[in-house]
Amino acid sequence: MAKVEEILLETPVDKKTLKKLEAGDMIRINGTIFTFRDKAHQKAIEFYKRKKKLPVDLNNAVIIHCGPIAKKTKEGWKIFSAGPTTSMRMEKLEEGFIKYSNISVIIGKGGMGESTAKACRKFNVVYCTFPGGSGALAASYIKKVKDVFWLEELGMPEALWVFEVENFGPLIVTIDIRGRNLTEEIKVRAKERISSYIK
Amino acid sequence: MKLKELEELIFELIKKVETNLPEEVVSEIKKAKNREKTETGKKILESILQNIEIARETKKPICQDTGTLTFFIQMGSEFPLRDKLKKALLNAVEKATKEVPLRSNTVDPITNKNTGNNIGNYIPYIDLEITNGRDCEITLLAKGGGSENMSKLKMFNPTDSLDDIKKFVVNHIVEAAGKPCPPTIVGVGIGGTSDLALKIAKKALLRPLGERHSDKTVSKLEKEIIELANKSGIGPMGLGGKTTVLDVHIEIGHRHPASLPVGVVMQCWAHRYGKVKIYGDGRVEWPR
Numbered sequence A: 001m002a003k004v005e006e007i008l009l010e011t012p013v014d015k016k017t018l019k020k021l022e023a024g025d026m027i028r029i030n031g032t033i034f035t036f037r038d039k040a041h042q043k044a045i046e047f048y049k050r051k052k053k054l055p056v057d058l059n060n061a062v063i064i065h066c067g068p069i070a071k072k073t074k075e076g077w078k079i080f081s082a083g084p085t086t087s088m089r090m091e092k093l094e095e096g097f098i099k100y101s102n103i104s105v106i107i108g109k110g111g112m113g114e115s116t117a118k119a120c121r122k123f124n125v126v127y128c129t130f131p132g133g134s135g136a137l138a139a140s141y142i143k144k145v146k147d148v149f150w151l152e153e154l155g156m157p158e159a160l161w162v163f164e165v166e167n168f169g170p171l172i173v174t175i176d177i178r179g180r181n182l183t184e185e186i187k188v189r190a191k192e193r194i195s196s197y198i199k
Numbered sequence B: 001m002k003l004k005e006l007e008e009l010i011f012e013l014i015k016k017v018e019t020n021l022p023e024e025v026v027s028e029i030k031k032a033k034n035r036e037k038t039e040t041g042k043k044i045l046e047s048i049l050q051n052i053e054i055a056r057e058t059k060k061p062i063c064q065d066t067g068t069l070t071f072f073i074q075m076g077s078e079f080p081l082r083d084k085l086k087k088a089l090l091n092a093v094e095k096a097t098k099e100v101p102l103r104s105n106t107v108d109p110i111t112n113k114n115t116g117n118n119i120g121n122y123i124p125y126i127d128l129e130i131t132n133g134r135d136c137e138i139t140l141l142a143k144g145g146g147s148e149n150m151s152k153l154k155m156f157n158p159t160d161s162l163d164d165i166k167k168f169v170v171n172h173i174v175e176a177a178g179k180p181c182p183p184t185i186v187g188v189g190i191g192g193t194s195d196l197a198l199k200i201a202k203k204a205l206l207r208p209l210g211e212r213h214s215d216k217t218v219s220k221l222e223k224e225i226i227e228l229a230n231k232s233g234i235g236p237m238g239l240g241g242k243t244t245v246l247d248v249h250i251e252i253g254h255r256h257p258a259s260l261p262v263g264v265v266m267q268c269w270a271h272r273y274g275k276v277k278i279y280g281d282g283r284v285e286w287p288r
Helices: A038-049 A087-101 A114-123 A135-140 A182-197 B003-019 B023-035 B039-058 B085-099 B162-176 B194-204 B216-231
Strands: A006-010 A026-035 A062-064 A069-073 A076-081 A105-108 A126-129 A142-149 A160-175 B068-076 B125-131 B136-143 B152-156 B184-191 B245-253 B260-267 B272-278
Touching (some): A026 B039, A038 A087, A076 A135, A087 A105, A114 A126, A135 A142, A135 B039, A182 B216, B003 B136, B023 B245, B068 B085, B152 B162, B162 B260, B184 B194, B184 B216, B194 B245, B194 B260
Parallel strands (some): A006 A026, A026 A062, A062 A105, A105 A126, B068 B125
Antiparallel strands (some): A026 A160, A069 A076, B068 B136, B152 B260
């Protein structure tokens, strides 16, 4: 049974901590998160394949599928809006990314498929949903832009941003380390329901 | 009115649309939150409402995907600024990208280069309808990639029934599940040509929430799709719950005897749209 209260996790997130999390639980994150969208996933996998060193340490890290709106000011980068993008676009890349990077938590929205769920089970990773479209809310939890990489090459949305966050959430565990996949379960049930209503 | 003033008005429209969600949409999300029984569904809708407040107060974009800017314009053939309108629109889009700021969502499909200013081939999307008189009404719809990717077209056989169409739309809503950021607003275009079916589906999104089509049969079909979609249990962000759609709007167009196209266009809960009306004598109105 999913717990109602929110669990606060500090980054990097130990894999042992993930054991107590079940699909449907709510968590929040304190510490560092890294943005990885389509292109950054591809680029990171290329780096790993060529045994090149990534500019960031992803061991037990938290990543977010996100392309923020950022603006450079005198005081440094300012984030205006930074919610998650549709995770399913990363489905064909996520398994490889998980295998190479040893990350602990993925934040996105819309849910992910079978291959990610399998990788979550095999490599002890949880996938969480942040309420989609809530970019201003997400930005309010970002305390600092610690760094940005690949900005010139990939552009603002696709670059690898490093954020310092406080109480980042709510994050709903959507795939747990047992590979239980909430959005898939709900979709299967919805299809059954609908086919019983419309013949 | 000069070019600069017209540009400023369109800039204001973009800024308002991107940072301040129409009250009717907010009120539907509040109703959905009160109906919701699941903890996750309630939490998601609460966070969404909190996000709407933050965006309003801080004048920041509601969502980081500020979308493809889609302008539906009804311009009188004698509107005094007709020769300046296109320039004012483009200037306003460029300024909004820098100053609101918006994310630049204009990527060359061959080179993958982003123009950086939200201006490119055919973009911003401008739909111009010439009317009589001297006034001009500009409606802006900002639509993100996540919901746009869930658009669908099917060329039905003219002997297929309205039940077949209903099934197609409902199945699509279920198949799209959490991807278009539910609870969504769904536009359906029945008839016309293939491109028109999708275009009128998109235009249908602009009808006020809760308003039914004037035709009884169409209005009934809308209600049935709403009921079935919400019974599916997909719920907020596809994590389960009572509200999958905030509304379904159908528009109809006359079709070729051999064709029955049906277009479905989904808009996320962040249904960002707004209007400005500029009169020939320079008066400006901000209709709801």
